[in-house]
Amino acid sequence: MYRIALHYGTTITAIADANGIANPTQISVGQQLVIPVTGVPTPTPAATxxxxxxxxxxxxxxxxxxxxxxxxxxxxxxxxxxxxxxxxxxxxxxxxx
The missing domain is CATH 3.10.350.10 (LysM domain)
Structure with missing residues (x-):
């Protein structure tokens, strides 16, 4: 998971937390992971x-x-x-x- 975190500019802990993984060393090949993104602005709702x-x-x-x-x-x-x-x-x- 270290390389995944490094590739996406996040941390192992952030990925583990986002996916409910207690032990980050136990992921499987082909397992889909949610990658938390930081620094991306949240879109604001359009004014009505x-x-x-x-x-x-x-x-x-x-x-x-x-x-x-x-x-x-x-x-x-x-x-x-x-x-x-x-x-x-x-x-x-x-x-x-």
Whole structure:
């Protein structure tokens, strides 16, 4: 297992632990092993929404154009029964397409 660990840049202990092997000297030819990888970044989940602070002159239609989302979707997403009822400084949640 030493050569395997050396080849993959890990340790014998890490390989043994990842595979539940109590005695690292007792592996068999053809036995499949999980090789733990270190230093590989874990992918982060893609964002599903962003926020936007309403500015002077904004309306949901323009905000929707900016983010590529229908103004009606933004209204529903934010629980707005009247899409024209937004005000400067209001924080809107915008679902990403």
């Amino acid at each position: 929404e962003t926020t936007y602070v309403v500015q002077v002159g904004d309306n949901l239609y323009r905000i929707g154009l900016r983010f590529g989302v229908s103004h009606l979707v933004i209204a529903a997403y934010n629980g707005l029964s009247d899409p024209s009822d937004i005000h400067v400084g209001q924080v809107l949640r915008i679902p990403l397409p």
